[in-house]
Amino acid sequence: xxxxxxxxxxxxxxxxxxxxxxxxxxxxxxxxxxxxxxxxxxxxxxxxxxxxxxxxxxxxxxxxxxxxxxxxxxxxxxxxxxxxxxxxxxxxxxxxxxxxxx
Amino acid sequence: xxxxxxxxxxxxxxxxxxxxxxxxxxxxxxxxxxxxxxxxxxxxxxxxxxxxxxxxxxxxxxxxxxxxxxxxxxxxxxxxxxxxxxxxxxxxxxxxxxxxxxxxxxxxxxxxxxxxxxxxxxxxxxxxxxxxxxxxxxxxxxxxxxxxxxxxxxxxxxxxxxxxxxxxxxxxxxxxxxxxxxxxxxxxxxxxxxxxxxxxxxxxxxxxxxxxxxxxxxxxxxxxxxxxxxxxxxxxxxxxxxxxxxxxxxxxxxxxxxxxxxxxxxxxxxxxxxxxxxxxxxxxxxxxxxxxxxxxxxxxxxxxxxxxxxxxxxxxxxxxxxxxxxxxxxxxxxxxxxxxxxxxxxxxxxxxxxxxxxxxxxxxxxxxxxxxxxxxxxxxxxxxxxxxxxxxxxxxxxxxxxxxxxxxxxxxxxxx
Ligand SMILES: Cc1cc2nc3c(=O)[nH]c(=O)nc-3n(C[C@H](O)[C@H](O)[C@H](O)COP(=O)(O)OP(=O)(O)OC[C@H]3O[C@@H](n4cnc5c(N)ncnc54)[C@H](O)[C@@H]3O)c2cc1C
Ligand code: FES
Numbered sequence: 001x002x003x004x005x006x007x008x009x010x011x012x013x014x015x016x017x018x019x020x021x022x023x024x025x026x027x028x029x030x031x032x033x034x035x036x037x038x039x040x041x042x043x044x045x046x047x048x049x050x051x052x053x054x055x056x057x058x059x060x061x062x063x064x065x066x067x068x069x070x071x072x073x074x075x076x077x078x079x080x081x082x083x084x085x086x087x088x089x090x091x092x093x094x095x096x097x098x099x100x101x102x
Numbered sequence: 103x104x105x106x107x108x109x110x111x112x113x114x115x116x117x118x119x120x121x122x123x124x125x126x127x128x129x130x131x132x133x134x135x136x137x138x139x140x141x142x143x144x145x146x147x148x149x150x151x152x153x154x155x156x157x158x159x160x161x162x163x164x165x166x167x168x169x170x171x172x173x174x175x176x177x178x179x180x181x182x183x184x185x186x187x188x189x190x191x192x193x194x195x196x197x198x199x200x201x202x203x204x205x206x207x208x209x210x211x212x213x214x215x216x217x218x219x220x221x222x223x224x225x226x227x228x229x230x231x232x233x234x235x236x237x238x239x240x241x242x243x244x245x246x247x248x249x250x251x252x253x254x255x256x257x258x259x260x261x262x263x264x265x266x267x268x269x270x271x272x273x274x275x276x277x278x279x280x281x282x283x284x285x286x287x288x289x290x291x292x293x294x295x296x297x298x299x300x301x302x303x304x305x306x307x308x309x310x311x312x313x314x315x316x317x318x319x320x321x322x323x324x325x326x327x328x329x330x331x332x333x334x335x336x337x338x339x340x341x342x343x344x345x346x347x348x349x350x351x352x353x354x355x356x357x358x359x360x361x362x363x364x365x366x367x368x369x370x371x372x373x374x375x376x377x378x379x380x381x382x383x384x385x386x387x388x389x390x391x392x393x394x395x396x397x398x399x400x401x402x403x404x405x406x407x408x409x410x411x412x413x414x415x416x417x418x419x420x421x422x423x424x425x426x427x428x429x430x431x432x433x434x435x436x437x438x439x440x441x442x443x444x445x446x447x448x449x450x451x452x453x454x455x456x457x458x459x460x461x462x463x464x465x466x467x468x469x470x471x472x473x474x475x476x477x478x479x480x481x482x483x484x485x486x487x488x489x490x491x492x493x494x495x496x497x498x499x500x501x502x503x504x505x506x507x508x509x510x511x512x513x514x515x516x517x518x
Contacts, residue, residue: 024293025128028172028304034179034285042365044435073435074409078365082429084418091398091416095228095269095379096423 010041134326142330150336152478158298180439204475214290223279339440341464362436366390447513
């Protein structure tokens with residue numbers, strides 16, 4: 001049953017994956033993220049973090065407020081490389097000084 | 103990413119009520135550390151865990167691992183997973199040949215899939231100096247039995263057709279280099295070490311080391327003190343701080359390295375690709391993401407691990423220039439981790455001078471992950487009575503203090 005309850009759709013992590021992680025001793029939200037892979041998909045946890053945190057609180061018998069969210073990583077939204085490549089803040093290496101702006 | 107624990111499908115899982123029936127790998131969050139242990143390993147990164155596992159395998163199981171945060175909190179949870187034999191010194195090449203063998207066997211030996219994939223490493227040169235560097239290294243690698251070869255730029259297209267060869271003058275390629283997925287490596291070592299009796303404590307920072315008259319140390323943590331006959335400093339970039347507790351100066355410093363990961367794509371990129379002029383590197387993980395980084399000059403010594411737009415912009419600029427088709431792929435996340443930078447690019451191993459029970463396992467710069475399998479094995483062999491491997495003779499802390507460092511071989515092929 002728990003194997004059918006999907007908590008993270010992007011990475012296909014189920015409730016039983018979470019329980020398994022906790023049973024191994026990986027119960028810090030950062031550890032759970034790494035052990036199960038939840039929160040590392042295209043939405044970067046926006047859709048699953050709260051659900052996982054809530055279930056983690058229940059399984060480890062903690063108040064949900066005791067579970068901080070995992071460190072969120074930039075960029076805020078998926079950003080194409082070609083857009084980033086135009087940012088003027090990029091470091092220029094010796095081999096591209098002669099190329100000018102492109 | 104169920105691969106990390108897919109081998110365990112058949113084992114009983116915690117039932118829906120949350121009742122826990124499996125043996126835990128990690129000690130609980132409460133309860134004290136044991137009163138004594140033969141060896142206390144400080145630092146639960148890949149180096150500490152590999153040593154713990156190999157000690158246990160050799161029957162030395164009275165071992166505790168004390169990790170300040172969660173497992174994989176340090177560099178070991180933040181790296182690129184590259185595994186290569188293309189190095190510039192014979193000892194590093196030979197060690198990495200053995201490490202690659204251990205990586206190949208890891209899934210079987212440790213019962214966990216680490217998605218080790220030997221797609222090769224392709225280094226690209228943009229000028230004669232870089233080419234000469236590659237040629238010199240290849241001659242040595244070939245003598246050691248690593249089949250790296252120099253390629254004409256055009257031949258590199260056979261391996262990565264997406265490359266824009268403008269400005270590329272040469273390439274080196276070794277097909278047996280590869281990449282792995284770092285996290286399961288840690289779970290594998292931790293789980294097998296624990297199964298042999300090693301006790302692994304997370305959220306347990308070591309704040310004091312009190313030398314004992316009879317030898318060894320009283321190792322202080324917020325969860326009590328453990329009297330350890332020997333202590334191993336496997337604190338990665340934080341190793342100087344631990345050593346300082348007993349007045350030992352470790353001359354390494356933390357350098358922040360940033361890295362990022364893209365949305366998953368269909369598998370297309372076989373090797374790790376790296377460009378010498380910018381330190382750009384990227385590979386496609388088994389999950390399909392493009393993972394990579396680039397060298398940013400001069401952030402100096404820092405423990406601050408924030409991410410910068412400068413990094414993303416620089417990486418994007420260089421990567422799109424090298425592989426224009428990647429322009430449309432999206433970056434999902436970026437993060438950073440510390441290199442434990444040593445003065446000569448090589449690790450520091452063995453007992454600290456004047457402190458025969460305090461062992462160092464640090465200074466692994468940007469290649470500690472790939473070195474961990476063989477270093478852990480050799481360290482454990484030595485600590486359980488075997489003769490020390492040459493690497494321990496070459497890597498003492500004393501090489502910096504007594505001037506012998508002047509003759510010490512430098513590893514100058516640290517990329518990224
Ligand atoms: C961006 C990046 C990319 C990299 N790419 C590669 C690569 O492709 N291939 C490769 O082989 N290597 C790579 N590396 C290097 C590699 O990650 C490291 O060399 C390796 O992980 C070092 O392992 P460690 O166990 O020594 O250190 P860490 O993993 O940092 O572990 C040290 C641990 O000690 C703990 N600690 C510190 N102080 C204390 C204390 N007082 N008490 C208890 N615990 C303490 C820390 O919390 C930490 O978990 C990369 C590194 C970075 C940052
Ligand atoms: S639902 Fe979990 S990462 Fe998107």
